[in-house]
Amino acid sequence: MEQEKSGRGVGRRDLLKLSAVAGAALAGASLTGSRTAAAAEELSLKGKRIAISATGTDHFFDLQAYNAQIEEVKRLGGEPIAVDAGRNDGKLVSQLQTLIAQKPDAIVQILGTLSVIDPWLKKARDAGIPVLTVDVGSTNSINNTTSDNWGIGKDLALQLVSDIGGEGNIVVFNGFYGVTPCAIRYDQLVNVVKYFPKVKILEPELRDVIPNTVQDAFTQITALLNKYPEKGSIKAIWSAWDIPQLGATQAVAAAGRTEIRTYGVDGSPEVLQLVADPNSPAGADVAQQPAEIGRTAIQNVARLLAGQTLPRETYVPALLANKANVNEVSKKLGIG
Amino acid sequence: MSVDIQLAPVIHFEPGKIGGDTTRSGHLAATALRAGSLIAFVAILVVFSATAPYFLSVGNIGNVLGQSAISGVLAIGLTVVLIAGGSNVVTGGIDLSLAANMGLSAAVYATVAQLGYGDATAVAAALLTGGLIGAVNAFAVVGAGIVPLLATLAVMNIVAGLELVLTQNTVIPASTPLLTALSSSGPFGIPALAYVLLAFTLIAAAIVQYTPTGLRLYAVGEFPDAARAAGLPVRRLLAGAFVASGLCGGFAGILSVSNLSGSTTGSGEMLLPVVVTALLGSVFSRRLVPTVIGTLLSTLFVGFLVNGFQLLNISSVLVSGVQGLLILLVVSATTLLRRQEA
Numbered sequence: 276m277e278q279e280k281s282g283r284g285v286g287r288r289d290l291l292k293l294s295a296v297a298g299a300a301l302a303g304a305s306l307t308g309s310r311t312a313a314a315a316e317e318l319s320l321k322g323k324r325i326a327i328s329a330t331g332t333d334h335f336f337d338l339q340a341y342n343a344q345i346e347e348v349k350r351l352g353g354e355p356i357a358v359d360a361g362r363n364d365g366k367l368v369s370q371l372q373t374l375i376a377q378k379p380d381a382i383v384q385i386l387g388t389l390s391v392i393d394p395w396l397k398k399a400r401d402a403g404i405p406v407l408t409v410d411v412g413s414t415n416s417i418n419n420t421t422s423d424n425w426g427i428g429k430d431l432a433l434q435l436v437s438d439i440g441g442e443g444n445i446v447v448f449n450g451f452y453g454v455t456p457c458a459i460r461y462d463q464l465v466n467v468v469k470y471f472p473k474v475k476i477l478e479p480e481l482r483d484v485i486p487n488t489v490q491d492a493f494t495q496i497t498a499l500l501n502k503y504p505e506k507g508s509i510k511a512i513w514s515a516w517d518i519p520q521l522g523a524t525q526a527v528a529a530a531g532r533t534e535i536r537t538y539g540v541d542g543s544p545e546v547l548q549l550v551a552d553p554n555s556p557a558g559a560d561v562a563q564q565p566a567e568i569g570r571t572a573i574q575n576v577a578r579l580l581a582g583q584t585l586p587r588e589t590y591v592p593a594l595l596a597n598k599a600n601v602n603e604v605s606k607k608l609g610i611g
Numbered sequence: 612m613s614v615d616i617q618l619a620p621v622i623h624f625e626p627g628k629i630g631g632d633t634t635r636s637g638h639l640a641a642t643a644l645r646a647g648s649l650i651a652f653v654a655i656l657v658v659f660s661a662t663a664p665y666f667l668s669v670g671n672i673g674n675v676l677g678q679s680a681i682s683g684v685l686a687i688g689l690t691v692v693l694i695a696g697g698s699n700v701v702t703g704g705i706d707l708s709l710a711a712n713m714g715l716s717a718a719v720y721a722t723v724a725q726l727g728y729g730d731a732t733a734v735a736a737a738l739l740t741g742g743l744i745g746a747v748n749a750f751a752v753v754g755a756g757i758v759p760l761l762a763t764l765a766v767m768n769i770v771a772g773l774e775l776v777l778t779q780n781t782v783i784p785a786s787t788p789l790l791t792a793l794s795s796s797g798p799f800g801i802p803a804l805a806y807v808l809l810a811f812t813l814i815a816a817a818i819v820q821y822t823p824t825g826l827r828l829y830a831v832g833e834f835p836d837a838a839r840a841a842g843l844p845v846r847r848l849l850a851g852a853f854v855a856s857g858l859c860g861g862f863a864g865i866l867s868v869s870n871l872s873g874s875t876t877g878s879g880e881m882l883l884p885v886v887v888t889a890l891l892g893s894v895f896s897r898r899l900v901p902t903v904i905g906t907l908l909s910t911l912f913v914g915f916l917v918n919g920f921q922l923l924n925i926s927s928v929l930v931s932g933v934q935g936l937l938i939l940l941v942v943s944a945t946t947l948l949r950r951q952e953a
Contacts (some may be wrong), residue, residue: 356924364782364875365867369678372802376671377664390784391871394794551936 304463318577320353323494325576328370331362336486336565339407339609340385343569351577353380364391371395372418375402377553382418385409385569406580409572412588416580420572421562423590424456426551427540428463430595434559435464435511437536443510444472446499448492448519457515460540463511477509483519492522493529500530512537517560521587524549527556542596544610551601559597562608567591648894652912659915663922671918673801679914680804680811681866682885685709686906687815688859689889693901695852696752696759697832698893704832704849706856707763708744709863709885711770714863714878716740718778721785721874730789737868739860744770747856749850771879793869803864808907811862816903827851831898867905887935888913915937 276498325348332338341359348355358377360367367387374382375398382399384392396406396415406418427537435445447464451457467475481499484491496512497589503509512535519537524546527535533556539546549557568591579585595603662669671739689706696704724730744766751762797803819825830838831848839845868874891913892906893899916933 303723354924356921358921363877364871365881368870369917370921371920372674372678373671376668377922388782388872388875390782391875394872497695604896 285587309542311484312489314609318351318574320348320351320380320573320577320580323380324377324437324581325353325355326377327357328367328374328384329357329359330367330381330384332359333362336410336471336563337385338540339565339573341546341568344383344409344573347573351573354421354508364388367392368395369397369404375399375404375543379404380580381405381407383407383409383572383576384411384413384596385519386411389413393440405474405576407572407576407579407585409568411516418572418574418575418587418589420568420589420591422456422568422593425463426590427456427497427561427563427593428460429458430593431513431538431540431559432464432467434597435536435560435596436467436471436474438536438558439510441471444477444503444508445477445510445511445513446496446523447480448482448483448499448512448514448523450519451515454515483514483516489522489525490517492519493526496526497530500532506532506534509535511535511558514539517543518542520551520557520560521546523559524555532556540593542594542604542608542610544605546603547596547601547608547610550596550598553598553606559595560601562594562596562604564591564594564608566609623817635702652895652908655912655919656915659919660923663919666919666922669923670800673796673799673805675914675918676805676808677802677909678804678918679910680808681713681863681870682881682888682913683808683883683907683910684811684859684863684866685713685881686888686892686910687812687903688856689885690861690901690906691699691819691828691830691852691859692759692813692856693889695832695849697830697835698901700890701760702758704852705759705886706748706853707760707764707882707886708748708767709856709860710879710882711730711767712741712744712857712860712874713775713863713867713881714874715744715770715774717867717871717874717878718774718783718864720865720868721783722777724785724787724790724868730787732863734789737864738829738858741857741859741861742854743857743865744860745854747858749853753846753850762819767879767882774878776872778876780876782873782875785868786872789865790869790872793866794872806871807866812903812907816907819903824848833900856862884913895907 293390307488315383317394318361327341327344327348329337329341332341345355346356348595356374356377358374368391371382371384371392371393372422375395382396384396384406386409387454392411393415396413399406400415403457406416408419410419410421412419412421414568439445447461447467450463452461461520465476468476478510479497481492490512509532512527514520514523514537517539518541521536521543524537527533527537535552535556537556538559540561541561546557546560547562549555550560571589571591575585575589594607631749641789665671689709692704694704698704705767715937716737719740720733723733723736728736747769748759748763751757751766752759755762757765793807794805795803797806827843828846829839829840830843831845864874867878888909889901889906891909893901895905896902897911905934920929
């Protein structure tokens, strides 16, 4: 646990440097890497059956986390029982029921609607099976491994403010304040901007939507650029995830307003590609590390079964990809 | 009455008209298919029992029964329509709105419960929703004379749209005493839903297989002209079958709310597995026709298959392939047999 904390601290501090100085990326990478290796030496799942229950594997995030978990269980000498519900809640519940009957040494649940899975996580707990989660907080889970959304929000905001030289108007997509990670990221932006009096968030804020996120962002930004036709009247566009950023970036490029930079979160491969393009307005994208999150969750299982106490939440640092370090980050994420 | 119009088994009916050889081979093939399907079922159970840990435990069998409850109730509802509408896959009886019906009924139940009404009101609302959908189907098929395949497809889209409007495509959590009771375990640690499935099957089988009404349903489906000539209310029976199927959708909706602690999206995905299950049910019946017990057996067959695959740690990716293969086998086998009879 101590190790976990110090590792996290170093990672975060490194990320700060990373957003300012591109060269720091390498140091951050090697530090995180060495932590994993050091932790692995003492961990073992020999003879243990570890259930991995995924809500689905059709998104980049869950596919990466799922596969990394299976590999990590095998690497530590355990036997994975991996089931994928294909984003069907009925199937998810049936699989959890059967998993409980299989009496594995632990169950790791990746994502899922809390009200649907929680009664069955409770039944697993009642049956004496330890439950851990990835990216879904539950009172029935011993430990939840997830990204540090406070860190994500702060890093992205600092990068944005630094890129626009600490002054100018920024456009914000704030359609999903009801989703906790999005709310945290938005609050962090507001916290940072508060100390830069010349930076102004334009009112009214925009609302990003699902589905047709890209098209809708494109339309909204195109309209807004017509409203603010003067170059320099808008410095940056911010969104809590990177699919609206994709549409916004396309709109900015189409309007020839390449002085504007766009910012988002998630590390979708297509957005990272835009960040890597020196002519694209995409400024930065904070990428979560789904594979690392998956591995960390399994290492937490091993720690738990070895008798250690786990923290409520384990945060895996996210990687901020900007124009300077995006290739580094993509390589680390195993994209391109 | 029931004696008058009793359907002699189709296969026994023909001998006089057709040469003995064809009939005997058809009969043999039917017996082989029937016995073969049961042998396959038993063989799969034996293999899983021998190889998959926990498979033969009471808890696991109870789990499979409980997990099969929702699809079982839906498939039995569809079976009633298959019986009354005839077994022709294209022009015969089919109810494609069943899964969407379950989704909307579940959403109605969860919404009503969340508004603070009691279980009785919520149950009534869900069953009413299901029954209404069934009535619309009945009107479209019997009143307007649209082929069931198209009529229920259209109704399916309407119902799915209504569910989207009601839920805004979100999860509506629900918790009531009835839901808690349904999602808990009954005697022997077996899920309450397992008992619900068994009780529902017994009641449905009693009505469909052992009452004059049930027999008339078969008559209407197999020989509509003869049924009409015998003075049976063909249209009313067919309409009744669709309403019964709709009620099954409403009932399955209630079970689904209890299983998922609310109403969730994606109920439409149940449709194809339910159609597969109901069609597959024919091979578990004595005369290769849709029956309630046959449908229960095929529901459990699919349930045990999925369960065994998970216990054996085999990728669930294979299961849908196996299901597709089974339905292809069943449909081609029954089609071939029927052609031989004709």
